[in-house]
Amino acid sequence: MLKLLGDRPLGERDYYAVTHALAQDPVASCMVAARVEDHGIHPRSLGGELWSNDQPMSSLCFSGANLVPLFGTQDDVRIFAERAVRNPRACSSIVGPSELVMPLWEYTSEHWGPAREIRCSQPLLAMAAEPVIAGDPQVRRVRLDEIDAYLPAAVEMFIGEVGVDPCAGDGGRSYRRRIAGLINAGRAYARFENGEVVFKAEIGALSRSVGQIQGVWVSPDKRGLGLGASGTATVVEAIVAGGRTASLYVNSFNIAAREAYRRVGMHEVGTFATVLVD
Known part of the structure; x- marks a missing residue:
């Protein structure tokens, strides 16, 4: 039983x-x-x-x-x-x-x-040491008064990753509260250029021993410049500096992201899967 x-x-x-x-x-x-x-x-x-x-x-x-x-x-x-x-x-x-x-x-x-999408192979990556590449000095914690500039990038990332609009249903109020909570907790990071986000990531889950990175996103017109790797390295640095292991999981088919994380120094420790059923 x-x-x-x-x-x-x-x-x-x-x-x-x-x-x-x-x-x-x-x-x-x-x-x-x-x-x-x-x-x-x-x-x-x-x-x-x-x-x-x-x-x-x-x-x-x-x-x-x-x-x-x-x-x-x-x-x-x-x-x-x-x-x-x-x-x-x-x-x-x-x-x-x-x-x-x-x-x-x-x-x-x-x-x-039927499932909306099945992602049966998502390498689970981790590292407890400093990144092997330099972090981006322009990536920093987002301030709450910057939420209106941050939200469009967060929404675009969410739609691209999950396939649904997080603002549907209640006009985005719940998603805004969720993002505001991460910002207030010091767990949202971004690089701003001319008031717009060109890189973003969050520490979605933070236990006593591990910080799990989520929502890594680079503006489409800035991709291929190394911002994903250097920005992620900055977030990893912050997690490791707090005495934790940095982790994330990535779709196996996302070759560009996997290469960026390899450059940071993250290594595979397991395999996750995600079934989207809603």
């Missing part, structure tokens, strides 16, 4: 079991670990549920806006899928280690398919 962590009053024993499990692979677990560190493991504060079919060290899945399988056997994945399809779908994607995401999608696709 599937045990839902948080289906009963949570004790310290649950929290430490989960955090110990997440520490097994801090790079792959960064997205979930950051939430647990900030909010604990109660579903109401966490913004989702943590599931385990046995013990978190061997079987763990996060179910929220994203469905994130972290550890488990094929039997565990099947049981996670059964739990996921039992109620109306809450997630917009399944993301995590490819060897768990793809079978999880196979089990859930009958109920949730």
